[in-house]
Amino acid sequence: MNRHGFWSDVKKYKTLLLMLTPAVIFFLVFAYLPMAGIILAFKQYSYTGGVFGSPWNGLDNFRFFFNSGDAWRVTRNTALYNIAFIVVNNVLQIFAAILLFEAVGKWFRKLAQTAIFLPYFISWVVVGAIAYNLFNYDVGTLNVLLKGLGMTPIDVYNTPSYWPFILVVVSAWKALGYGSIMYLAAITGIDTEMYEAAEIDGANIFQRIMKITVPNLMPTVIILVLLAIGNIFRGDFGMFYNMVGNNGLLFSSTDVIDTFVFRSLTTSNEIGMSAAAGFYQSLLGFGTIIFANYAVRKYDKDRALF
Amino acid sequence: MSSTVANLEVKPAGAKRKHADRVLLSVIGYVTLTLLALFCLFPFVLILSSSLTEESSIIQYGFQIFPKAFSTEAYSLLFKYPADMLKAYSVTIFVTVVGTSCGLFLTAMTGYVLSRRDFKWRNHFSFFFFFTTLFSGGLVPWYLMIVNNLHLKDTILVLILPLLMNVFYIIVMKSFMSSIPDAINESAKIDGASDFLIFRKLIVPLSKPALATIGLFIALAYWNDWYNALLFISNSDLMPLQYYLYKMLGNMDGMRKAMMETGVVVNMDLPTESLKMAMTLVATGPVLVAYPFIQKYFVSGLTLGSVKG
Numbered sequence: 001m002n003r004h005g006f007w008s009d010v011k012k013y014k015t016l017l018l019m020l021t022p023a024v025i026f027f028l029v030f031a032y033l034p035m036a037g038i039i040l041a042f043k044q045y046s047y048t049g050g051v052f053g054s055p056w057n058g059l060d061n062f063r064f065f066f067n068s069g070d071a072w073r074v075t076r077n078t079a080l081y082n083i084a085f086i087v088v089n090n091v092l093q094i095f096a097a098i099l100l101f102e103a104v105g106k107w108f109r110k111l112a113q114t115a116i117f118l119p120y121f122i123s124w125v126v127v128g129a130i131a132y133n134l135f136n137y138d139v140g141t142l143n144v145l146l147k148g149l150g151m152t153p154i155d156v157y158n159t160p161s162y163w164p165f166i167l168v169v170v171s172a173w174k175a176l177g178y179g180s181i182m183y184l185a186a187i188t189g190i191d192t193e194m195y196e197a198a199e200i201d202g203a204n205i206f207q208r209i210m211k212i213t214v215p216n217l218m219p220t221v222i223i224l225v226l227l228a229i230g231n232i233f234r235g236d237f238g239m240f241y242n243m244v245g246n247n248g249l250l251f252s253s254t255d256v257i258d259t260f261v262f263r264s265l266t267t268s269n270e271i272g273m274s275a276a277a278g279f280y281q282s283l284l285g286f287g288t289i290i291f292a293n294y295a296v297r298k299y300d301k302d303r304a305l306f
Numbered sequence: 307m308s309s310t311v312a313n314l315e316v317k318p319a320g321a322k323r324k325h326a327d328r329v330l331l332s333v334i335g336y337v338t339l340t341l342l343a344l345f346c347l348f349p350f351v352l353i354l355s356s357s358l359t360e361e362s363s364i365i366q367y368g369f370q371i372f373p374k375a376f377s378t379e380a381y382s383l384l385f386k387y388p389a390d391m392l393k394a395y396s397v398t399i400f401v402t403v404v405g406t407s408c409g410l411f412l413t414a415m416t417g418y419v420l421s422r423r424d425f426k427w428r429n430h431f432s433f434f435f436f437f438t439t440l441f442s443g444g445l446v447p448w449y450l451m452i453v454n455n456l457h458l459k460d461t462i463l464v465l466i467l468p469l470l471m472n473v474f475y476i477i478v479m480k481s482f483m484s485s486i487p488d489a490i491n492e493s494a495k496i497d498g499a500s501d502f503l504i505f506r507k508l509i510v511p512l513s514k515p516a517l518a519t520i521g522l523f524i525a526l527a528y529w530n531d532w533y534n535a536l537l538f539i540s541n542s543d544l545m546p547l548q549y550y551l552y553k554m555l556g557n558m559d560g561m562r563k564a565m566m567e568t569g570v571v572v573n574m575d576l577p578t579e580s581l582k583m584a585m586t587l588v589a590t591g592p593v594l595v596a597y598p599f600i601q602k603y604f605v606s607g608l609t610l611g612s613v614k615g
Contacts (some may be wrong), residue, residue: 015501029355029451178608
């Protein structure tokens with residue numbers, strides 16, 4: 001009875017199922033099949049054996065990864081950078097969105113929005129070129145300025161301690177437009193009657209912002225921040241790789257899980273260990289996103305991811 | 307609320323103060339946003355002026371916002387021997403056009419099926435797609451599968467396939483199409499139209515705003531992609547633009563060699579620094595030129611995405 005129902009449903013939805021087939025195959029091949037490859041994390045990879053023929057080696061890959069000290073360093077860097085990005089980017093974006101909405105005329109708003117959205121559109125390679133232009137020791141603009149002011153030039157590409165600051169600024173620069181436009185859309189959605197009521201009550205513009213705009217924006221902020229926290233163990237490979245590249249001098253302060261996995265795979269060829277590191281990242285990521293979704297669900301059921 | 311009456315009485319003074327507050331906020335707004343806008347634009351100006359500075363001036367004084375010695379040498383060299391750049395351009399254009407059209411079609415079709423409320427398994431399939439954003443096998447198995455099982459290394463397909471579909475775009479598409487009244491599906495079905503025909507003839511024309519937005523997001527991802535080339539491309543004939551730029555930035559010897567292959571006699575010193583900057587601009591050019599016109603679609607995309615479906 002049940003089976004009959006199933007097959008008649010298949011027949012009923014024949015066209016729809018056919019239309020889904022390419023996407024299903026795509027995600028099977030590019031997402032689900034690689035999941036099976038996770039077993040590599042527990043194997044001693046050999047080219048002849050491949051994923052399934054290579055011998056098992058238990059938890060050796062993980063032991064190697066954790067005992068090398070790399071695990072802690074890259075996990076800490078990934079999380080700390082993402083926390084810094086979340087805080088700085090959101091504060092700046094909300095600030096810009098409020099000013100765009102409340103403080104300036106329509107014409108200027110368009111103009112400013114166009115300017116701050118531009119960095120979103122360029123590739124990380126171009127950002128890398130910009131960084132080179134700014135920070136190169138011999139010809140970089142920063143050192144030109146420092147010399148002009150009679151100060152000693154600084155060697156940015158050899159000094160790990162500058163990089164947390166640089167990367168936070170670069171991230172803010174690239175994400176400002178995207179985020180502030182998103183927050184601007186949320187502000188535009190606030191019920192104008194509330195503003196009118198505040199006007200009648202004699203609130204000045206600053207009180208209006210602090211008592212109406214900001215509180216009404218909070219739900220959006222909380223959701224976006226929680227979702228970002230869900231991705232706290234995913235590093236932005238494009239950014240780190242193009243800003244820092246394979247410059248080992250800077251790894252202590254710039255190496256994140258993603259760049260570490262990439263290097264282990266492509267340069268040092270430690271397939272098993274990099275698979276283990278990747279699996280470790282996937283698990284951390286899965287845990288945090290489940291947690292973040294749980295938090296969103298508690299806060300506002302309708303806006304949870306699942 | 308209770309103070310409404312009181313406020314009415316002191317209105318003149320209050321209104322004046324309120325006006326002053328507004329002026330203050332405007333000043334803060336215009337000043338801050340101007341600074342932020344300059345902060346965002348400054349690097350582009352810097353790249354432009356650096357690319358137009360004479361090499362000897364760069365070596366002696368470094369990059370400068372206002373060039374001490376103006377020169378178009380880097381550009382004339384680029385356009386004199388454009389073979390490599392053109393090759394990279396054509397790879398990128400091909401990948402962008404083919405990838406965007408296929409990707410957009412598949413994204414729309416998938417989004418449509420998932421938007422059909424009468425489709426019994428829509429939630430199952432939605433979860434099937436969505437789960438891939440929560441958990442993944444990581445870089446290594448994915449990489450090995452593409453190289454060892456699919457044998458896509460050094461093929462043009464490896465630049466197209468990995469970016470073809472994205473769960474986020476499918477969800478946006480689905481939520482947009484969910485807002486199209488069910489009656490359209492119903493009445494077309496009564497007229498005997500197949501699901502695919504409904505999609506093609508009715509849903510696609512009605513979804514133009516979403517298609518334009520998602521299409522541009524996909525196209526931008528293809529245009530800016532260098533990651534897949536970094537992992538999978540070693541054949542210089544298949545290098546897309548951004549990866550070519552990446553290579554050139556990091557490897558002046560490579561640039562010299564490439565220039566030699568294309569016939570530049572390199573006894574002279576290449577204006578390497580200004581050339582790097584000129585290449586950066588030439589690789590970004592089309593995006594910068596199209597930007598003012600396409601920007602609004604991205605803005606509407608952000609608002610589309612923030613509406614949960």
